[in-house]
Amino acid sequence: MVRLITHNLLACHAKGCTSNNFPLQFQDVSIELRDADFNADFLRGFLPRLEWPALVGAARQLGDTSLPAEQPDMIDDEFLQKLHHVLLEIHVEEGAMVCPNCKHVYPISNGIPNMLLAEHEIG
Amino acid sequence: MIPTPDLSHLKAADYQHVYEPAEDTFILLDALEEDADVLRNLHPRICLEIGSGSGCVSTFAGKILGSTTSLYLATDINPHATQCTKLTGRQNKVPVEPLLASLAGPLRSRLRHSVDILLFNPPYVPTNSAEADEAQQDADIAGAWAGGQDGMAITDILLDQVESLLSPRGRFYLVAVKQNDIHGICRRMQEQYGLKGEVALQRRAGREHLYVLRFLRQPADT
Ligand SMILES: C[S@@+](CC[C@H](N)C(=O)[O-])C[C@H]1O[C@@H](n2cnc3c(N)ncnc32)[C@H](O)[C@@H]1O
Numbered sequence: 001m002v003r004l005i006t007h008n009l010l011a012c013h014a015k016g017c018t019s020n021n022f023p024l025q026f027q028d029v030s031i032e033l034r035d036a037d038f039n040a041d042f043l044r045g046f047l048p049r050l051e052w053p054a055l056v057g058a059a060r061q062l063g064d065t066s067l068p069a070e071q072p073d074m075i076d077d078e079f080l081q082k083l084h085h086v087l088l089e090i091h092v093e094e095g096a097m098v099c100p101n102c103k104h105v106y107p108i109s110n111g112i113p114n115m116l117l118a119e120h121e122i123g
Numbered sequence: 124m125i126p127t128p129d130l131s132h133l134k135a136a137d138y139q140h141v142y143e144p145a146e147d148t149f150i151l152l153d154a155l156e157e158d159a160d161v162l163r164n165l166h167p168r169i170c171l172e173i174g175s176g177s178g179c180v181s182t183f184a185g186k187i188l189g190s191t192t193s194l195y196l197a198t199d200i201n202p203h204a205t206q207c208t209k210l211t212g213r214q215n216k217v218p219v220e221p222l223l224a225s226l227a228g229p230l231r232s233r234l235r236h237s238v239d240i241l242l243f244n245p246p247y248v249p250t251n252s253a254e255a256d257e258a259q260q261d262a263d264i265a266g267a268w269a270g271g272q273d274g275m276a277i278t279d280i281l282l283d284q285v286e287s288l289l290s291p292r293g294r295f296y297l298v299a300v301k302q303n304d305i306h307g308i309c310r311r312m313q314e315q316y317g318l319k320g321e322v323a324l325q326r327r328a329g330r331e332h333l334y335v336l337r338f339l340r341q342p343a344d345t
């Protein structure tokens with residue numbers, strides 16, 4: 001269950017890869033949609049911690065274009081519903097995430113991302 | 124009383140590769156339960172558990188705080204553990220998000236000063252350092268306990284990252300044993316990072332003298 005809320009918090013951490021290492025790009029993914037309970041307070045509280053353009057871009061890679069390119073000033077319920085779906089209900093089950101800088105591939109299998117590095121890649 | 128998470132989906136075969144909750148797990152659950160009101164009042168948005176094993180602790184945190192009030196991230200180096208963590212979350216209706224990673228690895232840069240509750244029940248048993256290195260490489264059951272010199276080889280690395288992870292009101296809960304040098308850990312966190320450590324709970328369990336240490340930022344005005 002790599003959800004976009006988590007994807008938004010992951011950066012490449014391979015040795016020496018310190019710039020342009022976020023957001024990771026999805027590759028060959030299969031996704032599942034699962035309902036999650038809605039909590040407006042949580043979403044409002046989480047908004048400041050999101051990198052908005054990265055979220056919008058990642059959602060588009062997964063075929064969801066419901067979010068506006070710029071984070072709106074007015075946070076209404078309709079917007080929060082969309083945000084809820086994008087952050088919490090789209091699960092990437094298989095595929096990979098690729099670093100835009102060093103091209104390191106982080107595989108996703110059974111909904112779990114493999115973010116481990118080999119010994120020589122650890123910074 | 125918050126019930127211990129339902130682990131009935133995990134079988135003896137799982138516990139050949141994944142740490143089965145034991146006294147060290149339970150003392151951490153007890154410490155969290157004692158602090159339940161304070162933790163709820165933090166309105167945590169991000170909980171991060173390092174080394175989640177069966178997933179019991181993160182799931183329990185989710186039961187205290189509510190399944191929708193926070194994001195529950197959990198890392199482990201052991202692929203069996205990340206799988207069990209996912210299943211335990213699901214079994215108990217807490218969406219715990221497992222990541223196969225060492226310590227906070229790929230989360231560190233984005234979670235700078237963002238983690239409200241950080242949890243670690245580390246491999247704390249003193250072993251020789253080759254044994255700990257090998258256990259880290261193998262990423263199987265020995266990685267649950269083999270802690271190298273003073274049992275601190277793995278914990279030491281995380282201790283140097285805690286301040287950069289914790290949010291302004293964030294808290295860190297660490298399981299330790301006497302041989303880890305409880306006072307040394309607290310002194311160092313205070314001197315190097317200005318994090319105040321205290322013993323949240325301690326008890327004897329068989330041969331082990333177990334502690335849960337709780338670290339907080341100093342209030343700005345003291
Ligand atoms: C004592 S067990 C605790 C498991 C579970 N949290 C509990 O309390 O029952 C320690 C866990 O840390 C994991 N671990 C060991 N080294 C690690 C590392 N470098 N990064 C992340 N997890 C690690 C082990 O695989 C194991 O699951």
Ligand SMILES: [Zn+2]
Nearest residue numbers: 012017099102
């Ligand atoms: Zn990279």
